[in-house]
Amino acid sequence: MTSLTSVKREIVLFSGLGLFLALIFFQMGTAFSLRMLIEAACYAIIALGLTIQWGYAGLFNTGIMGFIAVGGFFTVLISFPVNDKFWNSDGPAELGVVGLYLLAGIAITWAVSKSHRFGFPKKLVTFLTVLTFAISYLVVISALEPAADKIESGAGFIGGLGLPVFAGWIIGALGAGVVAYYVGRICLGLRSDYLAIATLGIAEIIKAVFKNADWLTQGTLTVSPLPWPVPTPNDIGFVAARAGYLTVTAIIVVVILFFLQRAYNAPWGRMMRAIRDNEVSSSAMGKDVNKRRLEIFILGCMLMGLGGAALVTSTRIFDPSGFLPLNHTFLIWVMVILGGSGNNLGAIFGAIFVYIIWTISEPMAILIFEAVKVYGNDWFGWQAPSDLMARALQMRVFVIGLTITLVLRYAPQGVLPEKVIHHG
């Protein structure tokens, strides 16, 4: 494919998307469409994170929701108003004590694990290390439990620090990066299947913690309303506020896109592609494949954390039980592989297009099933089950799965293929 036709293709696809958007603005109203676009822009940031992991480095991340949740959590922690009730109670002191126990536990365990230097036999050291770890772990959690209970019954939860929202987003991205560092260190040396399994696990754990640690996140009670980086609808009305928010997210997307495009064509990007396309020869050329992969995995997860922070902030509510690990993660996968993996514009196109379809598929699915219900009753006397609407929405999960398998089989390059020549 020459670059001219690929530019044409981009123009055609994005103009089509523009027309589609105009139609939705006309049909559904400005406020609705703006909200949809804000969320699409947040998904675009997340999809860019995934497209560099998958498209540049061939890494299979099934835990995107976990990284989004981490981004959202840190936003809450940093930017939510200070909970004076918590800070005036014994809570901070008790948590401080738990923290001290934790540090002491780590120090003692570490010291024991190094005790073979004093001539202790290796097996004994391993046993003692595990034993001290178990004891200090038990001490810490048994100290945490009453403290957590007290916070929950008194102040509710620890609240935030009341700092600017952007600080929350940045810390959210960094937090996701730290989690990615540890997961990546362990799994990136092995085949990609292990990374897929481990990221799925870490996402489940992150969700379990946020959902159950009420003292930290209010759990199923959710935290809201989250502060916005721009004036909120309460201040200036829906349209103006959402337009402001959209501007912020759109600028972030453009800035990220600019840097990613530069990096892609820079030596760093070339090296990444070389590693992806031919791991063996790149490692033979003396490139530290695992270190490079770790870099890109962390970078991608940071973008996911940032996008997640922006997404959670835009909805103004942090609801840990709303993060469905596998289903929502693969909405983002559809965005990336449909748009064209390894092509940043493709990821943005895919994010906006798929998110619009996802949003309007909800009323559409309900419409279709309403019709099925009515005609089924009229023609066959069929009694629809009462939870038919909930079931109708489940069909969307089926459609995600079907789209993934079909695209992989029939159009593995996506609608905007990567612009490099593949070998083999």
Add this chain to the structure above:
Amino acid sequence: MALLEAKGLYAGYGGMNILNGVDAVIDADEIGVIIGANGAGKSTLLKAIFGLLHVSQGTVKLAGKDITNMAPDKLVRAGMAFVPQEQNIFPSLSVEENLEMGAFVRRDDFSHLIEQIYGYFPDLAEKRNQPAGELSGGQRQMVAMGRALMIEPSLLLLDEPTAGLSPRYMNEIFERIIAINKTGVGVLMVEQNAKQALAIAHKGFVLANGRNRFTNTGEALLNDPEVAKSFLGG
């Protein structure tokens, strides 16, 4: 009629030809040896004959029947067996199970064949219940050849059967190849140890850049000063 008749073969990887019209013909009771420099296309020729690589031009016939680009499992049923150079055993299966796997396409009783192969390779008989992965390099090569012989092939393809073996095992493998050939099995093999291989060969094929450079009897090639200079190390 020739047992194997490969004429004008073109084949390669990813659109790039490595073989550019190679011929190889051997008769039923012959040993054919393919020699040549690295990258001349020796192993590629074996793989193309055995259907592991797509032949874009040319024909391969086995006993007069066209077998060009036939799938390996069909070729096995047609009586052709192949021993790859590397990873040519099932390491976690026992020696005997390796031999049984060689006979996968047979539905008759083949226990006498297993005993016959233990006769060829007495080393294996005592290790029959040991995982093949625990054996020494030479013994593994014996397992690999034994596995291939389980279909009682009319043609045996061997890819560098003596690569990396000690002189003791190398001689033993060559002796066994002669013995196997004496029972009426045609052999076509690629060899790095060109002198010893040509010494037992009825036919020799010297390849260069994917083409036949010299083709003659093994003895004639050994005595050809030009072959000796360029391919037999002086």
Add this chain to the structure above:
Amino acid sequence: MNELIFFFNKVIVAGSVIGSIYAMGAIGVTLVFAILRFAHFAHADLMTLGAFFSYILVVAFPELGGFVGLPTGFVVLPVAMVLTAIFAIGLDKTFYKPLRDKNVKPVVIVIASVGVTLMIQGVIRLFAGTTSRNFFSVDGVAGKDIFRIKLPFEAASRKIFITEPQILLFIFLILAVGLLHYFLTRTRLGKAMRAMSDNPDLARVSGINTNVVVWTTWIIAGGLAAAAGTLLSMDVILKPDLSFNILLPIFAAAIVGGVGQPYGAIAGGFVVGFAETLSVFNWAILLRPFRDSIPEWIELPSKIAFVPTEYKIIVPFVLLIAILVWKPTGIFKGKVL
């Protein structure tokens, strides 16, 4: 004494039950890993689907159990296993084989298997909604028998609890493992399966019909998945999101046991199962008998558990990470993919 019986019920029985379920799932995962070289993410949903097949059969023929005096769900199990096996082969033919034939990277097939898992989930919830179902409330014959075993000791007033589905599960697992062992070591096809796991190229060169081996793999994996799903739902309850909490533990079990090692998968299943029950067990109960002999200044907490129940998902993950860090080949020296 009563405390020990409590421990036995909560840890030994519960751990063996969930361990058996994980083991059956992990055998399938490990065989697919060994023969087809990818992590099959749809495996847990194959379990759910198999359980639904059984449930539909029980609804259709509720009296069947009466003829043999066993729960109907167990009697129809072989049919459900066959159906699930056929379904698994169908999945392979429709979704995985076309990708294999195109020689894509293994990870692409892994992604496709996640697509498949989402499709199965969507279909199950479309037809079954999100409500839980009880096998025994549709069974025309038997209720769930619960055996309470009194130990012949004076001090033991507490009883050992074990249910009929649990006993059937253990019997089924022992039979299945025995048959699998016979199949893999004594039959031509079973040996071919091990051969293909060892060296797929050589298997092809030897004339082994790789398609037949692939089908056999799916038959075993699908059949065991259906059995595990059905027996678990009979013991607890049939939920459409049954698979949710099972996927990670069965992957962990397969990797802990050593990828490609069916016996390792069984061991791994029990390791993960017991690790779960041991870490959520309240150890304070075992200390209670010694209450009086402990000096007064030590205050015994009422609850000493390593992991609160709601964080149980952490246990298989920690095991998985630990094995990846220290011994990636697993306890039975499997492959590292």
